Amino acid sequence: MxxxxxxxxxxxxxxxxxxxxxxxxAGPAADELPAPRLRLEPRLSELLATDxxxxxxxxxxxxxxxxxxxxxxxxxxxxxxxxxxxxxxxxxxxxxxxxxxxxxxxxxxxxxxxxxxxxxxxxxxxxxxxxxxSPSFALGLLGGRGRAERLEFLGEGRVAMQDAVYTGCRADDPDWFVRAQRLEIDQQREEGSGRSAGLFFRGRQVLAAPVFGFPLGEGRRSGFLPPSFSYTTRSGAELLAPYYFDIAPNRDLTLYPRFMTLRGLQLGGQLRYLEPRASGDLRAEFTPRDTATGESRLYWSGLHNYANVGGWSGQVNARGVSDDNYFVDYSRSILASSDRVLPRDAFATRNWRDWTVLLRATRYQSILDARAAPPYERLPQLSLSRIDRDIGGFEFEQLFDATRFRRPLADSVEGNRLVAYPRVAYPLIRPGWFITPRVGVHLSSYRLDQTGADPVSLNRSVPIGSLEAGLVFERPTRLFGRELTQTLEPRLFYVRSPYRDQSAFPVFDTGVADFNFAQLFSDNTFVGNDRIADQNQLTTALVSRMVDPGSGVEAVRLAFGQRTYFSEQRVAIPGVAPRTDPHSDLLLAGSAVLGGGMSLDAGLQYSVRDSSVPRVNLLWRYLPADGRIFNAGVRYLRDELGQVDTSWRWPVSAGWMALGRVNYSWLRRRTDPSTLTVIDAQPGIIEAIAGFERNADCWTLRFVLQRFVTAAGVSTSTFFIQLELAGLARIGSDPFDILRRNIPGYRLPADRPSLPSRYFGYE
Structure with a gap:
């Protein structure tokens, strides 16, 4: 030929x-056969037919x-x-x-x-x-590459290699690689497995395994997860070896036995599920015998959410511990160690015609100092609410609530409370101004059970009226060469409600509202239904904003607010002195986006009576696009809180980042919010972290040391080390949640390129 x-x-x-x-x-002439034709596709698909x-x-x-x-x-x-x-x-x-x-x-x-x-x-x-x-290979969609003495194609997306080397690095001389006698890659299932393998990092073998498996993507697969190691002063050295069960696409189970040198073996498990109308997360950690205490220890939690089950939606959320000191001994963050009241709450809600119905039951486990004054339990609560808008220009609001209160404390007053609060408003909203008059009446009825006495019935009705009005002015302006729109927004809020003697009424779920800008425009200075304030007061506020007219981004915001009282306060909560001043403290707030990644938020409460500053909140943030972070803040609340808080993520040398946070309290005396008594306080560091992070082409190494206070005079130190190998695994304890919580703005390094499309480098 x-x-x-x-x-x-x-x-x-x-x-x-x-x-x-x-x-x-057989047959037809060649000119009768259809000619091959190209098919047009509107877009390039990542998935191809496999046949x-x-x-x-x-x-x-x-x-x-x-x-x-x-x-x-x-x-x-x-x-x-x-x-x-x-x-x-x-x-x-x-x-x-x-x-x-x-x-x-x-x-x-x-x-x-x-x-x-x-x-x-x-x-x-x-x-x-x-x-x-003797091939070399690069798995483009999965990011891995390497070489082998012999490679077998086993079918669609499956290969097996003899004497293979695999890495997730892009460099010709990779910082890490896996050498295996036999290595199998399944791109369809996004998983790899090997035999007689060793992991090499920076020229040294760090792990060896007769068999092993690893994920090639974000897909789930059953098997052992990378072990982790950490150290805490309360539990000693900790080794965690989790095993993951991929039960079904909508269910998984993780078992995580943990060995602690100071406390022994702990067995933990987490079950997650996702159904069309429900989802949940169940968790338990059990220590059969804590070698430090000689007792068994247990923590458990359950969260179940459901939606549109017979028209009802809701949640069941419960937590519990075996003893008061569980969080002191086992917690790994200051938030967990500060838990004193663990809720066990279930609620269900639905819409019925134009009403919203809520059913709820709540109990608590109180530990440590919370045992002296546990919160009231709701067993049960039924609430109905309804809002009708624009009925002839009027708005109608209705609230009905029935609750049975119980408290696991001797000689506590318990009983039932019925509340009805209908309100009507007539809002007038026009360009540049608004005015909203509102009237309502708060009705409540109590039936109280008292030890050794007959039930007591109490009734109360308090009419409440308010008037809110505001103006909005705008003008174009320039700031540092930027074209902006400046607003001036004065606002008034007057509220009036008469005095009713409520000294005989119990306090089930009510407290004094925090003094802030939102509360300035509330029709009750208490939170809850057990106290309705006697009010004859006017709130004056002024807000000015500078807004980018193109994007709507707020560049600068300044706010001022104050209340003027026309009568003395007579309704109070036991143990809290009533107000006597004719004016409230001044509230000042400001925020600004300064450019270059810098921003500033500030809040100040100024006392006119004694020319003091009872509250200050300041936060300066620097978050440029290159990943550097520096935060500095001050939090002060007279007799309760005084802290300086700084955190950072900052380069110290090529590829290395310093990580840190210091939260320092300077108070020597403070008021205990549960007993309202003044107690001694020890100045010092409440929480601190220090660490380093190295982000390379295909790996990240993190060292983190954390120290935090768990109880008065008690602190815990923890140490984390993690090696993240791109495309293979994360080895060690993951400190990401701790870093994200302690360093606002912290995120995982994003400079590692994402995996390419299969059309990248198309040949």
Whole structure:
């Protein structure tokens, strides 16, 4: 057969050959066969059809010899394509009968973003099986690369390698790699496994395993998760070896035994589930015998959410511990160690006609100092609410609540409370101004149970009226060369409610509201339904904003507010002195986006009576785009809180970041909020972390030391170390949640490139 000298000319091979053979044997003329046509697609899909049977092959080369339906030999820049697979070599032989090819010399295979290169290849195209000698590979969609002495194609997306090296690094001399006697990669399931393997990091072997598995993507798979190691002064050295069960696409279970040198073995587990109308998270940690106390220890929690089950939606949320000191001994954060009241709450809500119905039951486990004054439990609560808007310009609000209160404390007053609070408003809102008059009446009835006495009934009705009005002025302005819109927004709020003697009424769930801008415009200075304040007061406020007219971003905001009282306060909560001043403290607030990643938030409460500052909140943040972070803040509340808080993430050398936070309290005496008594306080660091982070091409190393106060005179120190190998695993305890909570703005390094599309570097 004469030579066919073709360069870059595609020939339709197997499909056309079969069609010609069938046509010669049976039937229609060649001109009756439909011509091959290209199909237009509106977008490039990442997913390709996996069935290669019957699909045509295309070939090109400097020289092609042979028969299309039997045996072809391609020489010189040979190339074969079929269904997303491209094979290039110096010489390719194609056997049509077995749908097989043999390639020799600088062989290169590209399939769905993955690239394999080596000296020789034998491949069966129909089922993607074959052998590749001494290949190197790059799994484009999964980010891994490496080399092997021998590679076997086991079918669609599956390969097995002998004497293989695998890494997630892009450099030719990788910082880490896995060397295995046998390594299998399954791109469809996004998982890898190996035998007789070792993990090498910076030239040293750090782990060895007879068998191991690792994920190649974010998909879930059952198996052991990387172990973690940490250290705390309360529990000693800790080794955690979790095992993950991928039960179903909507369920999983993690078992995490933890060994602690000072407390022994702890067994932990977490079950998660997701249903069409429900989801949940169940967790338990059990220490059969705490070697430090000689007792068994237990923590458990359960969270169940459901939606539209018979028209009802709601939640069940419960937590519990075996003893008062569990969080002191086992907590790994200051938030967990400060828990004193653990709720066990269940509620269900639904819409019924125009009403919203709420059913609730709440109990608590009180520990440590909270045992002296536990909160009241709601057993049960029924609430109905309704809002009707724009009925002839009016708004009608209705609230009805019935609750049974119980308290696990001797000689506590318990009983039932009924509340009704209908209100009507007539809002007038126009461009540049608004005014809203509102009137209502708060009705309540109590039936109290008292030890050794007959039940007592109490009733109360308090009318409440308010008037709110405001103006909005705007003008264009310039600030530091920026075109902005400045607003001036004065606002008034007057509220009036008469005095009712409430000294005989219990306090089930009510407290004094925090003094802030939102509370300035509330119609009750108490939170809860057990006290309705006697009020004759006017709130005056002024807000000015500078807004980018194009984006709507608020560049600067300043606010001022104060109350004027026209009568003395008579209704109070036991143990809290009533107000006597004719004016409230001044509230000042401001925020600004300064540019260059800097922002400032400030809040100040100024006492006119004694020219003092009872409350200050300041926060300066610096978060430029390069990942540096510096936060500095001050929090002060007279007789309760006085703290300086700084945190940072800052480069100290090439690739290394210093991480840290210091939260320092300067108070020497403070008021205990539960007993309202003044107690001694010890100045010092409440919480601190210090660490380093190294972010390289394909790995990240973190060292974090944390110290925090768990109780008066008691503190805990913890140490975390984690090595994150891109595309393989995270080894060690994960400090990310701790860093994110302690360093506002902290996030995982984002400079590592995302995995490419299969069309990246398309050949």
């Amino acid at each position: 004469p030579d066919l000298r073709l360069r870059a000319a595609a020939l339709l091979l197997s499909a056309c050959g079969q069609a010609l053979a069938q046509g010669a044997a 290669d049977q019957g699909r045509p092959s295309y070939a090109s080369a400097d020289v092609i010899r042979g028969r299309v339906d039997h045996d072809l030999t391609l020489r010189g820049e040979a190339e074969v394509r079929r269904a997303g697979t491209v094979i290039r070599a110096e010489r390719i032989r194609m056997l049509a009968a077995d749908d097989e090819l043999v390639a020799v010399g600088n062989v290169r295979v590209v399939r769905q973003g993955s690239v394999f290169s080596g000296p020789a290849l034998q491949l069966r195209m129909e089922d993607s099986t074959g052998i590749f000698l």
